[in-house]
Amino acid sequence: MKNQFTRRSVLARLGGAVAGVLSLPAARAAKAAVQKVFVSSGAPRGYDPSKHKWLMCVDVNKCIGCGLCAEACKKENNVPEGPYFRTWIERYIIPKPKPASGETRGEAIVDCPNGGMHGFPEAAIPKDQIEHSFFVPKLCNLCEHSPCVQVCPVGATFDAPDGAVLIDPKYCIGCGFCIQACPYGCRFLSPVTKTAEKCSLCYHRITRGLKPACVEVCPTQARIFGDLKNMAPDDPIQKFYEQNRVQVLKPHLGTNPRVLYAGLDKEVR
Amino acid sequence: MPPQILRLVLLTLGIVGSFLMARAVLTPSSFRQYGWYRGDALEEIASRTPVYAGTKSCDECHSDILQKQAKDAHKTLSCEGCHGVSREHGDNPDILPVKLTGSHCIRCHEANPSRPAWFKQIIVKDHYSGKCTECHLPHQPTQVP
Numbered sequence: 001m002k003n004q005f006t007r008r009s010v011l012a013r014l015g016g017a018v019a020g021v022l023s024l025p026a027a028r029a030a031k032a033a034v035q036k037v038f039v040s041s042g043a044p045r046g047y048d049p050s051k052h053k054w055l056m057c058v059d060v061n062k063c064i065g066c067g068l069c070a071e072a073c074k075k076e077n078n079v080p081e082g083p084y085f086r087t088w089i090e091r092y093i094i095p096k097p098k099p100a101s102g103e104t105r106g107e108a109i110v111d112c113p114n115g116g117m118h119g120f121p122e123a124a125i126p127k128d129q130i131e132h133s134f135f136v137p138k139l140c141n142l143c144e145h146s147p148c149v150q151v152c153p154v155g156a157t158f159d160a161p162d163g164a165v166l167i168d169p170k171y172c173i174g175c176g177f178c179i180q181a182c183p184y185g186c187r188f189l190s191p192v193t194k195t196a197e198k199c200s201l202c203y204h205r206i207t208r209g210l211k212p213a214c215v216e217v218c219p220t221q222a223r224i225f226g227d228l229k230n231m232a233p234d235d236p237i238q239k240f241y242e243q244n245r246v247q248v249l250k251p252h253l254g255t256n257p258r259v260l261y262a263g264l265d266k267e268v269r
Numbered sequence: 270m271p272p273q274i275l276r277l278v279l280l281t282l283g284i285v286g287s288f289l290m291a292r293a294v295l296t297p298s299s300f301r302q303y304g305w306y307r308g309d310a311l312e313e314i315a316s317r318t319p320v321y322a323g324t325k326s327c328d329e330c331h332s333d334i335l336q337k338q339a340k341d342a343h344k345t346l347s348c349e350g351c352h353g354v355s356r357e358h359g360d361n362p363d364i365l366p367v368k369l370t371g372s373h374c375i376r377c378h379e380a381n382p383s384r385p386a387w388f389k390q391i392i393v394k395d396h397y398s399g400k401c402t403e404c405h406l407p408h409q410p411t412q413v414p
Binding site (some may be wrong): 036044061063068075077092119130133160161171202203204208217 | 310349379
């Protein structure tokens with residue numbers, strides 16, 4: 001035992017340990033460099049997140065409820081089968097008030113069969129009893145003050161500098177706090193990856209100059225996608241602002257969403 | 270300095286030091302690049318390959334159809350909305366995109382009280398029992414073939 005703990009051997013081991021600790025960051029840097037070469041091979045070049053600010057405008061008067069957006073989103077983002085949606089369409093049916101009830105309108109009936117992906121069945125009430133009926137496409141509301149980001153304990157979900165609210169799948173531990181925090185119900189726990197998932201604004205598309213898949217396939221341009229930092233004078237977003245009075249969902253929560261709706265009814269939350 | 274205080278100070282320094290060291294080693298270098306998250310995650314999320322090719326890439330070969338379409342009621346439709354995901358077709362024209370039949374027209378044009386009134390709708394069973402394309406050109410719906 002005496003030989004094991006001579007001053008020389010202790011000093012040598014200490015030196016080795018210090019050298020080991022010092023070499024770790026170097027090894028880490030090397031690993032990061034190697035990762036960068038391989039991982040980023042498919043990444044778009046020359047995209048600077050600080051030079052964009054994305055937003056989405058939805059014109060409810062134009063939505064025909066075809067469900068192409070919800071279907072395209074599933075295909076584009078490989079969203080798991082079943083009741084999991086990054087974007088979906090809700091149908092609102094507001095019946096006429098009962099005669100002599102003293103009410104202005106009946107209680108709204110809201111449904112969303114399979115996210116609206118395959119259209120909508122016959123309305124639950126006959127046509128002559130309907131006062132208003134309309135479709136509302138929903139997606140991540142791109143909050144400026146995102147409740148989901150505030151509650152994430154591991155820094156896996158974040159507001160990117162370009163306004164997209166994203167999830168780092170490598171950091172997400174699947175605790176589900178963000179799913180409860182989102183006031184718009186835009187998140188779900190993926191049964192495949194066991195991490196939280198949500199609309200990423202098709203980040204892999206917009207960074208390449210493409211439109212998000214839902215905007216791409218929308219046949220009536222009910223969804224308009226734009227960049228607040230690079231607005232042309234004849235930008236569709238500009239036109240949307242000029243032609244419509246816009247509104248956001250749940251403004252009282254102070255989340256300050258960047259998904260703007262035109263033609264919303266008070267029943268829509 | 271009393272030896273117990275010295276021991277306490279050394280222990281504290283050791284704990285704090287090892288925490289700082291562990292943090293420096295375990296935190297990815299891109300953390301805090303933009304905020305309290307991994308900056309590399311942006312690039313990783315962006316590196317996925319898009320599925321829908323986009324109308325711009327259809328325009329490279331089929332600009333004649335797109336020009337015709339732009340003059341008619343279906344000008345706002347994207348190619349892949351009806352023809353399906355066509356990325357493979359773009360890379361290799363021999364792989365044909367999915368052709369859609371009349372059921373796809375009905376998807377939008379079947380009458381539904383929830384659809385906006387300005388939108389052209391038909392009650393299919395009262396309208397016609399044959400094929401849509403017998404009377405309507407899909408790219409120029411107001412014209413008769």
